[in-house]
Amino acid sequence: MAECPVCDQLPSFAKHLHQYPDLGMAWYDANPLARGLGRLRTDDEVIQHLSLPPMLPPDIRQKPAHERVHHLGIAIKRLFIPTTEAVRLYRAIEQMLYQRYVELTPFLPGFTKEVKKRSAQFMEDWVADLSPQDPVANHLLVRGFPGTGKSRTVQRCLSLFTPVLYHSEFQGRPFPFQQRVAVKLDCPPEGSVRGLCLQFLAELDRLFVRKDGRKTNYFQHYKRLTKNELLVVMAELALQHGVGLLVIDEIQNLLDALVDGRRVILNFLVGLENTIGVPVLVVGTYAADELVLARYHQVRRSEGEGHFEWVPMMCDEEWDKFVKALWSCQVIQKPARFGKEFSQTLYELSGGVMDLALRIFRFAQEDAIAEETESVTLRSLTEAAAHHCPLSRGTLEALKARDWNNPLLQDLSDMLTGEQREELKNSQGTALAVAEADDVTAPQRKHSIDKAKPASKRTASTGRKQKPQALGEATSRRRKSPCKQRQTCTGQLQRLVSEGSANGVSATEALKDHVAKPSTDQKEAQP
Structure with a gap:
């Protein structure tokens, strides 16, 4: 194939399409945006592409201690073993993207007019401050326990799709189009609407390249617009560049926003789905339940595939598979042989939270290197957990025992399900009522x-002589404290x-x- 000047200017994460694979489905084959995503993968291929091995050098145990510690940190951070739920999430994202592009036809005449029409409708609804309808069934919600790999799994699923696709020709006709498959944003601290829009513009500038090889400049061009103007521009650019999916991570940050800010962002996301047609994937902890579930409750009842709950792993075959992969990250000079007892101990120490298990295993090896024992045992794992992760373990133990009076659970709404938060609330209410x-x-x-005692004993118990008191005076004193009564x-x-x-x-x-x-x-x- 002859050299392509466009390909020479593109970064590694972008792809210039010269040929379109045959997907074997008429709906998809008729659309270049859907065909640009590539062929559909089998489950085995999905697992293979999602997996990330540690990739340690062969001579790792001969390297100096300080270098081994660095290799260990990189290997632990890189490791990813997909679960059954991860494959199911990938399937949901895959189906959402392909079906989104079936409805988007930028290669047909009139697409520019359609963009302006939808943008005008979005602006009209927004300026009128209409309460949007319930979202149509083209969204995903991923929520759950912190440290269980929600964000990492979403990121790995998105990595199986090329982020930016450049089209030049389709079926013998010119088709110059820049396609952004997915845009992932973090909900700004304090839920800033303006911050979310500017982050979207910066993300487009980071990945898009013009025909002349220069970067786009959306951020500088639009940064001085008002909040409402930025929202409309964001919606128009999402349609103009064929954004297939918008991912909003850390949605619980909206809890720190003012009530008006929460309403604006949630209504905007629903407007993107309904008017512009851009699917939205929302990721967050249990703390955001009261915000997100209230908006998406009707869709969740009718679409079971739209809701994913990430919880600590069970001590089963998938956990053993994860620990076996973790065991390949050993950089100590006397590596321990994997056994069921190690898997069971690490599960009891971490409660099935993958992030905590990774940290415990890393700290155990770092301690072994520092103390020159160069080995990991059941005892060293327990000591590493107690020494380096006392708060995390204490929180998990209190949560497992449902010890709602434990101070560690008083301000951890991101770790508690709705049912557990209700139990905590009831426990606090009962304790307060009893104390009062x-x-x-x-x-x-x-x-x-005291009243039942003889007068002499009552006087003695007070330590001072009791003064005579008129009946009217005593009655008057009692009437002065109705609030206490x-x-x-x-x-x-x-x-x-x-x-x-x-x-x-x-x-x-x-x-x-x-x-x-x-x-x-x-x-x-x-x-």
């Missing part, structure tokens, strides 16, 4: 006991309801029983 009831009723119980009544009611609930008795029955029989304090107060 004890604080309010304790003086009353003491007063009842209401607090006491409220505390008693809370205590009675809590005790009844603990004994399986409804609130109504507990109050009836209290009215029917005298309380303990009343009995003690009787002469």
Whole structure:
């Protein structure tokens, strides 16, 4: 093939299409954007392409200690072993991209008019501040426990597609088009709408190259626009460049935004799906549930494939496969032979959280190198976890035991599912009610006991002579604290309801029983 001047100017992550593979499906073969993605892969091919081995040099154990530590860090960071859920996520992304391009026809006459029409409609809806409809079924939601590999898995799935495709000719007709397959953005801290738009423009500039070999300059050209203008420009460029998928990671950062900022971004994403037709993949921890699930609840009920929940791994064959691959990252001079006991111990120490398992294994080897033992044992793994990851392990143990009073769980909403957050909330409410009831009723119980004692003993217990007091004065003093009386009544009611609930008795029955029989304090107060 003759040398191509366009190919010589393209970066390594871009591809200039000279030939289009036959996909064997009429819907896809008729569209150059879909055919540009390449042929459909089998499950075995997906697993092979997703996997990343550690790639250590053959003579790693002969290298100096300081070099081995660096090789270890790189190998641990690179390692990726796809799970069954990772393959399922790739399939969902793959199907979303191909179906997106079936509906996008930039090679047909009138595409430029269609871009302007959709952009105008998007702007009209946006300026009118209309509440967008529920999103159509072309979105994905990936949420779950931190450290389980959500973002890394999404990144690996996207890496199987060439980020930028340059088209010149299709079916004998000129077709100059720059295609951006997917754009991945991180939700800015504090949920800045402007920050999200500028990040999108910078990402286009990072990957796109003009015909003359120079970079595009969208960021500098549009950076002075207002927030609403930037949103419209972002939507228009996404359509103009055939963006197949928009990925928003760390969506929980929206929790730090003002209410108006949250509404703007969520409504904008839905508008992209409905009006512009760009599918959206949202990634975040459980902390964002209240924001995201409220917007996508109707779609999730009708589309089971649109929701992925990343949780700690089970101690099964997939975990053993992961630990075996991790075992190949040994840089110590006396490598340990893999055994089931190592897999079980590492699971108990990490709770099935891959990121924590990787850190424990890395720290165990670094300690072995520093102490010149050059070996990893069950004991050294346990010591590394206790020494280097005490907070992570403590949090996991408290979560496993559902110890909601543990301080480590008080501000970790990103690690708790909706059900667990509700349990934590109820536990905090019960503890607060009990504490308030004890604080309010304790003086009353003491007063009842003192009242039952003879006058001489009551005087002796106070340590001072009791002054005579007129009846009217005493009544007046009692009337000065109605707020305290209401607090006491409220505390008693809370205590009675809590005790009844603990004994399986409804609130109504507990109050009836209290009215029917005298309380303990009343009995003690009787002469």
